[in-house]
Amino acid sequence: MKKQIQVGILGFGTVGSGVIRILKDHNEKIGQVTGEEISIKKVLVRNIEKNRGLISEGIELTTNADDILNDSEIAVVLEVMGSIDVAKEYISRALKAGKHVVTANKDLIALHGKELVALAKENQCDLYYEASVAGGIPILRTIVDSLASDNIKKVLGIVNGTTNFMLTKMTAENKSYEEVLKEAQDLGFAESDPTNDVDGIDAARKMVILTRLAFGMHVDLDQIETRGIRHVKSIDIETAKQLGYKIKLIGSAEEANGSVVVDVGPVLVPQDHPLAGVHNENNAVVVQGAAVGETMFYGPGAGELPTATSVVSDLITVAKNIRLGTTGNVFNSYQLETKLTPDEEVYAKYYLAIEMLDKTGLFLELTKIFAASDVGFDKIIQEPQASQTSKVVIITHKMNKKQQKEILKQVEQAKDMDLLVHFKVMEG
Numbered sequence: 001m002k003k004q005i006q007v008g009i010l011g012f013g014t015v016g017s018g019v020i021r022i023l024k025d026h027n028e029k030i031g032q033v034t035g036e037e038i039s040i041k042k043v044l045v046r047n048i049e050k051n052r053g054l055i056s057e058g059i060e061l062t063t064n065a066d067d068i069l070n071d072s073e074i075a076v077v078l079e080v081m082g083s084i085d086v087a088k089e090y091i092s093r094a095l096k097a098g099k100h101v102v103t104a105n106k107d108l109i110a111l112h113g114k115e116l117v118a119l120a121k122e123n124q125c126d127l128y129y130e131a132s133v134a135g136g137i138p139i140l141r142t143i144v145d146s147l148a149s150d151n152i153k154k155v156l157g158i159v160n161g162t163t164n165f166m167l168t169k170m171t172a173e174n175k176s177y178e179e180v181l182k183e184a185q186d187l188g189f190a191e192s193d194p195t196n197d198v199d200g201i202d203a204a205r206k207m208v209i210l211t212r213l214a215f216g217m218h219v220d221l222d223q224i225e226t227r228g229i230r231h232v233k234s235i236d237i238e239t240a241k242q243l244g245y246k247i248k249l250i251g252s253a254e255e256a257n258g259s260v261v262v263d264v265g266p267v268l269v270p271q272d273h274p275l276a277g278v279h280n281e282n283n284a285v286v287v288q289g290a291a292v293g294e295t296m297f298y299g300p301g302a303g304e305l306p307t308a309t310s311v312v313s314d315l316i317t318v319a320k321n322i323r324l325g326t327t328g329n330v331f332n333s334y335q336l337e338t339k340l341t342p343d344e345e346v347y348a349k350y351y352l353a354i355e356m357l358d359k360t361g362l363f364l365e366l367t368k369i370f371a372a373s374d375v376g377f378d379k380i381i382q383e384p385q386a387s388q389t390s391k392v393v394i395i396t397h398k399m400n401k402k403q404q405k406e407i408l409k410q411v412e413q414a415k416d417m418d419l420l421v422h423f424k425v426m427e428g
Contacts, residue, residue: 005319006041008068008099010090011081012052012061015104015131016043018308019078020055023315030312034319042068044081069093076318078311079103088112095119095127100327102314104131104307110205114218117330124328126321128314133206134159134283136306137299138313143213143287144332150289152214156252159206161281161301162189162197163229163249168279171237171246177230189281199228200249200264207251207262214287215255216334219262223340227265231421236353239393240268243379246276247423259339261346263424268351268395270428274298343401349378349425350396350404357416358390366392366417369410373403395425 007023009016023030023040031037042060044067060067068074069090077094079087079101087108091101101120103109109116109132120127130140134157143152158164162184169180181198184190196202204226211219229249240247245268253262269276274296278284283301288294300306321327356362363382370377379395399407404422411419 003323004037004039005075005322006039006071006073007076007078007315008041008071008074009043010065010068010077010079010087012043012045012056013080013082014304015080015307015311016078017052017055018304019080019311020059022305022308022312024055026312030316030319034316035323036319038315038319041074042071044068065090069097069099074099075322076100076102076315078315079105080308080311082107084108084111088116091116092119095123095125098123098125100126100318100322101128102311102318103127103129104311105129106132106202106205106209110208110221113209113212120330121328126318126327127330128317129209129331130314131307131310133209134285134297135161135299135301135303136309137283137285137297137301138310139285139287139297140209140213140331141313142297143210144334147287147289147292150291152255152287152289154252154254154288155210155214155285156250156254157285157296158248158275158278158283159210159251159285159301160197160200160203160249161283162194163200163203164278164283164301165189165281166198167229167232167237167247167249170232170234171241172279174234174238176234177232197228198230200226201228203249203251203264207253207264210251210285211253211260211262213332213334214253215260216332216336217260217338219260219338219340223262225263225265229266232266233421236421236423239353239381240351241271242381243268243395244271245269245425246271248275248278250275250424250426254341256341256345258336259341259345261341266421266423268423268425270426273426273428275426343405346401347398348401348404349398349427351421351423351425352394352396352411353420353422354392354394354411355385355389355418355420356392358384358388359416362416363392365414366411369407369414370396372410373399373406375399375403375407391420 250267
């Protein structure tokens, strides 16, 4: 006879309703896979009076989190309400009460994951958070389980669907940043305050989680060089296209000699690279392992059912652990001392767009700035503009981060030169 596992859900929004829908629609399959009967006992909502249709039938709704956190019959708590401080309080209380936790909260896990993992271990509880990165793509479990035997060297990809939607529209339809932002907001892809998405903060938080799981190292947000897409112009997208690239917002974490470098920003991706073909709100993560080589995981990065699928997958894992008596697991026990790769050992090619007065000797001055740092040009495009200025676009040879910073500093200080943008260039 199957044992019944009672579940409490914090939140009945988009993801919460998706979780309930999947648990009801796929109940028989989930029961066979886990050997347990999973039952939703209570759901925390903001407004009990709201009409939720047939999906809420047979479920007790409450506006008081205590009804879930203090219920001794509830073994697993699913947190899909969002926020940071309140969610942290509820998850901490659940773990202290001996309840297993599944969360989709990337912001919480990025900022407080280390503390919550320690709390879960202390109380012998499971803590899983597959849905916190890349929605319906099972990237975290792949890194932790499927690639556990490999030595991962690099994790990079498109981990924010809003900015990828916007850059796709700018590329395909030659629209401005302002136009595509409004379109993304109208479609519900972007918030009324889009800061977290367009400034790369959301992607950086996901890279904190990916870095922790792939390399066992915890990096803080202020240790990640983070730049968004506000300054990407249609002309940059067109120039990149002429040079054989597409511009994507890429999060990257790379290991070298026992240290890591993590960054987020617009990158020129070769048009024949798989990431260049990831369009609209989709996500894709590339994992490079010493043994397996390069693999890519692609799919919807958000949405009701894709994200809910990852939440329920974690719940299934918890249910199996309960059945086998092997609970007390956190997503990843792999931990190393965090070491950041020094600037002198971080290499890349860069795209620079510089506006300068169209006068004799100025280009020579620019050349001297690069020569002083021992950096050469791979490609140069010079475009005359109005008002006796010209725009110079340069793709550099590979250089280290220290050289790059010195060149940017010298260009910004130079008279009659204006650095418009600088992006990393991915090698094919």
